[in-house]
Amino acid sequence: xxxRNKLAIILAVFAAAWFLPVEHARxxxxxxxxxxxxxxxxxxxxxxxxxxxxxxxxxxxxxxxQGAVMKYLGPKAxxxxxxxxxxxxxxxxxxxxxxxxxxxxxxxxRGAGLGPATAFLYAGPxxxxxxxILTARVLGPELGLARAIGAILFSVLVGLFxxxxxRREEAERAAAAPVILPAEDSGRKLWQDAMYFVAMLGILVFxxxxxxxxGETGLWQILHSAKWIITGVxxxxxxxxxxxxxxxxxxxxxxDSSWTFAKQILPLLFAGVFVAGLLLGGPEGGQxxxxxxxxxxxxxxxxxxxxxxxxASGALMYFATLTEVPILEGLLxxxxxxxxxxALLLAGPALSLPNMLVIRSVMGTKKxxxxxxxxxxxxxxxxxxxxxxx
Numbered sequence: 001x002x003x004r005n006k007l008a009i010i011l012a013v014f015a016a017a018w019f020l021p022v023e024h025a026r027x028x029x030x031x032x033x034x035x036x037x038x039x040x041x042x043x044x045x046x047x048x049x050x051x052x053x054x055x056x057x058x059x060x061x062x063x064x065x066q067g068a069v070m071k072y073l074g075p076k077a078x079x080x081x082x083x084x085x086x087x088x089x090x091x092x093x094x095x096x097x098x099x100x101x102x103x104x105x106x107x108x109x110r111g112a113g114l115g116p117a118t119a120f121l122y123a124g125p126x127x128x129x130x131x132x133i134l135t136a137r138v139l140g141p142e143l144g145l146a147r148a149i150g151a152i153l154f155s156v157l158v159g160l161f162x163x164x165x166x167r168r169e170e171a172e173r174a175a176a177a178p179v180i181l182p183a184e185d186s187g188r189k190l191w192q193d194a195m196y197f198v199a200m201l202g203i204l205v206f207x208x209x210x211x212x213x214x215g216e217t218g219l220w221q222i223l224h225s226a227k228w229i230i231t232g233v234x235x236x237x238x239x240x241x242x243x244x245x246x247x248x249x250x251x252x253x254x255x256d257s258s259w260t261f262a263k264q265i266l267p268l269l270f271a272g273v274f275v276a277g278l279l280l281g282g283p284e285g286g287q288x289x290x291x292x293x294x295x296x297x298x299x300x301x302x303x304x305x306x307x308x309x310x311x312a313s314g315a316l317m318y319f320a321t322l323t324e325v326p327i328l329e330g331l332l333x334x335x336x337x338x339x340x341x342x343a344l345l346l347a348g349p350a351l352s353l354p355n356m357l358v359i360r361s362v363m364g365t366k367k368x369x370x371x372x373x374x375x376x377x378x379x380x381x382x383x384x385x386x387x388x389x390x
Contacts, residue, residue, distance in 0.1 A: 026289065033286040034277030037318070041273045049099040050266070052204040057102035058258030059200065061109060062250070063193065073112035073120075075170050079160075086112075086119040087127065087155045096319065097355040098269055099204075100124030102261045105362045114170050114363070118371055119159030121359070126151040126350040134325050135345065142390055143338065147345050150382045154346060158374050165370055188245050196241040202234030265358050272354025276318050279353075299331065302339040302387030304380065310340035311379035314348030315356075315372060324348055339387020347379035 021027045071077060072085050104121045112120075132151070136144025163170065209227040212220045223230070242251065281288040298309045319327070328341050351372060360368040 026287065029286065030278050030281070030288045033282035033288055034274045036282035036284070036286065037277030038270060038274050040283040041270070041318075045096070045098065046266075048207045049096065049204070050102070050262075050269075052200060052207070053099045053102045054258045054262045054265075055254070056197070056200050056204065057106035057261045058254050058256075059197065060103070060106040061257045061261075062253045063196075064110060069107060069110040069112055073107060073116040075113035075173070077113065077116070079115075082113065082116040083119050083156050083159055086116040086159065087123040087152065089120055089123075097125045097350055097352045098318070098358075101265055101269075101355060101358045101362075105261060105265070105358075108362055113163065114166055114367070115159040115163030117159075118162045119155045121371075122158050122350050122375065123151070123155040126346065127155060128349065131325065131349065135328075138325050138329055139332065139341070143342060143345070146342050146382070146386050150342065150346050150379075154375070154378050154382075157378060158371065161374050162367070162371060166367060192241065192245050195237060196245070199234045199238035199241060203231055203238065206230045206234065264361060268357040268361060269354045272352070272357045273318060276316065276353040280313075280317055295331075299336045299340040299344075302337045302384065304384055306337060306340045307343045307380045307383035307387065308376070310336075310383060311343040311347040311376045314344035314379075315351040315376055316353050317348055318352040318354060319348050337387050338390050339383040339385075341383070342386045343379045343383025346382055347375050351375055 073082050100121060103124070104117060107120060108114075108117045127148075132144055132148045135147050206223070206227050209224055211224055212218075246254075277288060279288045279290050281292065295309075295313060298313075299306050324345060328336070328344065331344075332338075332341055356368060356372060359371065363371075
């Protein structure tokens with residue numbers, strides 16, 4: 001870094017410190033709300049969501065052969081195979097926009113094409129079957145169906161557009177990639193590796209299994225009441241797999257790779273969560289620097305501006321899995337149009353400010369901005385059409 005850049009950063013930090021509006025109640029409240037959000041995020045998402053995701057990402061990086069990734073998700077893979085595989089792989093996880101990041105970084109690192117990788121990145125939090133069902137039950141079947149169709153379609157469209165826009169860079173990346181050597185024989189059978197990955201995925205999914213709606217019974221309630229028993233079974237299966245089928249040096253490589261992803265992603269996530277809380281408030285709906293009344297007044301009706309504002313503001317917010325539904329219910333009761341509601345549902349779960357910071361560290365500023373722009377514009381377009389029809 002040049003000396004003038006260092007000086008500029010020092011001066012900017014000094015000016016920010018000099019003019020901190022600590023005497024204003026809204027600023028003090030926003031700081032408290034941002035710290036509340038950071039605490040909530042640490043308690044609710046790090047141990048049960050991110051740590052399992054880091055270990056899965058590390059396992060993909062170490063144990064999944066680059067040849068397999070290139071065959072199904074690489075730049076030269078058949079699009080009729082790559083995009084459905086990416087969308088389905090992302091959707092079965094039912095994770096939030098932050099938990100999907102280590103997995104995205106891992107498959108991108110292993111050589112997945114930009115199109116399939118970004119399709120996976122969008123699909124993970126957006127095509128959440130449980131969230132779509134909850135949307136239909138709470139917000140209405142037409143909104144739930146529109147969310148399902150839009151999310152599935154967008155995962156493919158976003159990936160295809162990213163591939164077309166950056167096809168030259170992707171071709172250069174593919175040409176510069178090292179020659180893929182045959183995977184070394186680990187001595188394990190395919191079903192043993194499959195059990196190892198299924199056990200980790202089971203821990204991630206069932207440890208975060210959400211509570212059913214009040215008064216609801218059925219399979220969801222049964223699974224929720226038994227979630228820790230199921231998680232324990234998967235944990236026992238993982239322990240058996242690690243002790244019986246993996247060598248010590250393999251386990252060390254796995255831990256080292258997982259730690260690499262944690263070092264890259266965690267600091268950016270916490271910084272992003274803090275800023276998101278400062279701007280938009282904490283987990284209990286508290287006020288940030290941006291007044292909530294402004295948001296509610298901007299998303300009424302079905303104008304293009306209302307849909308654009310809903311998708312853009314949703315892209316900056318952080319939604320934990322399934323929390324977007326009660327938030328939308330409150331906004332709809334406050335006068336939000338159905339079109340902007342769909343726009344927020346399609347953009348919000350897939351993006352967040354913390355998520356953007358990490359994506360930039362993986363694929364650079366330009367590609368990140370294009371990815372964000374595609375999600376926001378497609379969500380705006382879908383919301384406007386839906387609002388015109390309903």
